[in-house]
Amino acid sequence: MADALELDVLWDEFHRVVNMTSQELAAWLKVSDADEETEPLPEHAGSPTGQHVLTILQKRRTDLTEDDISVMYEVVDAVEAEKDPTLEPTAEDPATQETERRHRLMTLGHDPLRP
Numbered sequence: 001m002a003d004a005l006e007l008d009v010l011w012d013e014f015h016r017v018v019n020m021t022s023q024e025l026a027a028w029l030k031v032s033d034a035d036e037e038t039e040p041l042p043e044h045a046g047s048p049t050g051q052h053v054l055t056i057l058q059k060r061r062t063d064l065t066e067d068d069i070s071v072m073y074e075v076v077d078a079v080e081a082e083k084d085p086t087l088e089p090t091a092e093d094p095a096t097q098e099t100e101r102r103h104r105l106m107t108l109g110h111d112p113l114r115p
Contacts, residue, residue: 007069011061014072017079018109022057025109029054049074050107057109079110 020028029050052071059068082105102112 007061007064010069010072010076013076014056017076018053018057019114020106020109020111022054024111025050025054025057025106028106047107050109053109075108075110078108079105082112 018025029047049071052068053075056064056068056072064072082101105112
């Protein structure tokens with residue numbers, strides 16, 4: 001288990017990069033997994049990591065498990081790795097590579113169009 005200071009830093013960093021609320025993330029996971037004919041059950045919508053982020057958002061810091069901490073590190077690292085300071089955030093055509101990048105990040109709870 002991480003020490004208290006390390007956990008404080010991780011908690012703050014995770015909540016900085018995860019800039020979607022739990023309601024927004026739940027809705028996104030549901031929409032992103034839906035197709036023309038079916039819609040997944042809410043508890044099965046989205047990737048396992050997206051579902052875990054949603055669970056973490058609904059927890060208090062004192063209730064985190066080792067798995068939660070591991071996912072928090074994974075999400076912070078993934079969002080930081082995807083950042084591109086040369087790209088100005090814009091709403092774009094759904095077929096573009098930037099839209100795919102945005103959707104990938106939103107599955108982790110990060111909307112790059114938000115400041």
